[in-house]
Amino acid sequence: MSTRIYRGLWCLVGLALGACSSSPDNSTPSATTAVPITPSAGTAPGAGTAAPSAGTTGVPSGAIAGRASGATAGTAPAAAGTTAAPTSGTGATTTAGTSAATAGTAAAAGTSATPTTSNGKPDAGEFFVSGNWHGYVFAKAVGMGSTVTPLDFKMQTTGMPRCIKGSVAAAADYSGVALLGFGLNEDGGTKMSVTPTKAGVNVVVTNPGMSKLRFQVEGPAGTEDQRWCTELSGTGGFIPWSNLKTKCWGADGIAYKNEPIVSAMLLVPGDATAAVAYDFCVTTLAEADGSAGAAAGSGAAGTSAGGAGGMSGGGSQSSGGSSSVPPGGSGGGCKGYATGYWDCCKPHCGWKDNASGANPLMACDKSDNSLGADYDAKSACDGGGNAYQCHNLAPWAVNDKLAYGYAAVPAAAQKNNICGRCYQLSFSGQSNNSEPDPGSTALAGKTMIVQAINIGHDVQGGQFDLLVPGRGVGAFDACSSQWGVNKADLGEQYGGFLLKCQKNGDRKNHAAMKSCVMQSCMNVFEAKGLSELAAGCKWFIDWFQIADNPQLEYKEVACPAELNGKGIMRNAQPANMCLQ
16 A cells, blocks of 8 residues: 645633644554532623634635544433523622532543442442542522533543533523532531642543533532632643632632632523533543543543544543643734635545544445445545545534534544544634735634544644545645536536635635635535535535635644544544744
8 A cells, every 4th residue: 555645725700619736645554329519609700702803815725535433432421509690791690509419420441440438439420529629519500591410420430521401590600600619628428628739730621512511619618718719721731720710701710829729610601692501421530640640530541442632431531621732822822814625535534444442434435325334445536436525524503603624634643543633723813824814813712622633744744634525636636526526517626616716716715715715615516516525615615715824723622422423432642832
C-alpha cells in the first residue's frame, strides 16, 4: 500500500445550597439509602453570559477525506438538592431544601475499580468518591416549571459519569436554575468541610445539550459570601482555585482563597425570557495540581471504549476538556486558522495502521453505503478503489454559536497518534488573508469542535482543513465520478464554489457571494438528491458565513458523542499541545 498526498484548502449567580492550501494524506497506512443534605438559603444578583471567540480574498481551499463510525457514552440521571440563581442581568436567587444522593444509568463502556472512603462506601450511585473527597450526589431544578431527570441515583451501580437533563423555566428575576452537586466530606449524613490542598480542580463534562454551565463550591454557612463560582468553557478541564469568585457572572466579586468548603456543583443558569434545556454529564471531578493527573470520579484506573468525551467507568485519565493550556495563544489556546476541502477520497485515518489506539474511520461505496469494517478497502483516489468518504461527515450546526465537523491537520501531528483527537476552534473575527473578509468577521464569537480524521503534508502548523462539501477537491478528485458531475461544476480545484464566485463577481459583496455559492450548492447537491452534502454546503453559507481562511484559537478537548458516533472512537489521553 502506498501513501498519497492530496492538496487542499481550508457563576452562576450566588446559589444557596450548598481559503489557503493544504495537502492531506487520504490514503494507505504509513508504516444504600438517600441521605439528605440540608442546604442553606440566600439571595444573590446574577448574570452574564460568555461566548466563544472567532474570523476576502480568493484563496483556494481544498482536499482531504474520510468517514468512520464509533460508539458513544450514554447518559445517567441525577438527584435532589435545592437552589436558585440568576444568569444574566440581575435577580435574586434563593435556595433551600434537601438533597438525596441518587441513581440512574450511565451508558458507557469500560469498568474501573471502585475506591472506598474511610467508612468503606464505594464510588457508585448516590455516593461519590474522588481522592480525599467523598459525599452524596444531589440534583435540583428550581423555578416553577423547571424539571430535572432523574430524581435520584439509587439504581446506578457505577460511579462517574453522573448525568442530569431537563429544563430550567424562564424567570424574569433569573431565579431559575438546575444543578448537579457533590458532597466533599460526609459520612452517614454528617456534612463536614474540607480545605483544598492542591492548586485547583479538574472538572470535565460532556454537554450534548450545550447549555451554559458554571462550576461552584460552597462553604459551611452556604451564604452568599461563601459561594464561589466560575463559568465552565467547552468540556471543562483544569480550573485553578484562584479562578473562582463570589460573582462569576460580572466584573466584581471576591476571589476564592481556599476557604473550607462542603460541596461542589455544576449549575445551569436560567434565562429571563426563554426556557433553557440542558443535558450534561460530569465525567471528572477531582482536586489536582493540573490536568494531567485528573481522575475520572473514582480515580481508579480503568478502561473505556469511549463515550461522549472520555472515561466512562472511572479511570485515571483526564477526558480532555480544556485541560492544561497549550503554548502559543491567549485565552487558553494555540493560534491557527481554518481552510476547507471535500475530495471524496478515503482518508488517512481509514486504515488500521494509521488509526492506532482508535477504531478507524469506516468508508462508503460510490452510493454512500457503509463498507463497515472493511478497513482494507482501496481508496477511490488510489487507482480504481471503491472506498469513498461518507457523506455524513459534512459539518452541522448545534446552535447559532456552536458547530461540529471533521478536519485534516498537519502531517507531523501523526507522531502524536492524531486520528480521532478533537479540537475546539474559537474564531477571532479576523481572516488569515491579507484583506479583510466579512465572512470571517461574522464568525466572531462562534466555536466549532472538530475531530481529526486526516493529515496533510502541506497543512501548516495550526491549520485546520475543514471537511466541507463544495470547498474544492484538490489534487485528487473522486467526487466527479462519485456524483456524476463535470469537474467544472465543482468550482475551482483549490477553493471550490467560493473561489469561483469570487473570480466571477464582487468578492466584497458578501450577500452576492453567499447567493452565488448557494446556487452551486443547489445545482450540484440539491438537484441530485445528495441531502447531507447539500446541508453541509448550506452550513458553509449560513453558519460559517462563507468565511475565507478565518483565524482562530484552538485547544484539544474531549470529543462530543456526536463526533465519535459518525467519526472515530478512541481512548487515548489528550496530548494538550499545539499542532505543528
